[in-house]
Amino acid sequence: MDKIILTDVDGVLCDWESGFNAFMESKGFEMIENGELEYVIGDRFGIDRELGYDYVREFNNSEAISSLAPLRDSREYLPKIHEELGYTFIAVSSMSKKSEAMDRRSEYLVDNFGAVWSGFVYLDTGADKDEALMQWQDQGLMFVEDKIANCVSGANVGLAPILMDHVYNQNEEFDPIRVKNWQAIYQLLSSN
Secondary structure (H helix, E strand, C coil), rough: CCCCCECCEECEEEEEHHHHHHHHHHHHCCCCCHHHHHCCCCHCCCCCCCHHHHHHHHHHHHHHHHHHHCCCCHHHHHHHCCCCCCCCEEEEECCCCCHHHHHHHHHHHHHHHHHEEEEEEECCCCCCCCHHHHHCCCCCCEECCCCCHHHHHHHHEEEEEEEECHHHHCCCCCCCEECCHHHHHHHHCCCC
């Protein structure tokens, strides 16, 4: 089997949430009480869902997407998994289909994590990953994600989903392996 790990980016490799929350504050919005428990941005800020998606699109297509902080220990452990364990990564991100945004995202990933990449798959903002994941059907590849629906899609096509734990995905029905950070993934891979 190929030593490939499929990974989402926002909420898995980078701290999209903090960057986006700052962006919304700059637009005059405040998160509702317990908004961090909501995955849907409109619900998180108490606004119409479609308006929330419009702000997500605007943010994802802005220069701000290039300056997000790496999430937790991702910057340390992706290169370690690559160098010590021989894995490469394919980013599968529902960020944007605009070429300049995709270029910024790819540059961000290489700048922050190095030459660990064997591919980049970009989908439109908020798009489901069902169809994109079909190209790895029944390969049993690890798929690291923070959105439960995408973990379910991965499991349905024969991938091995790993959920990056966040408060907004705590109370979902589907129960894949949950991790708090990339060190846990490194330890999981090292034990096999």
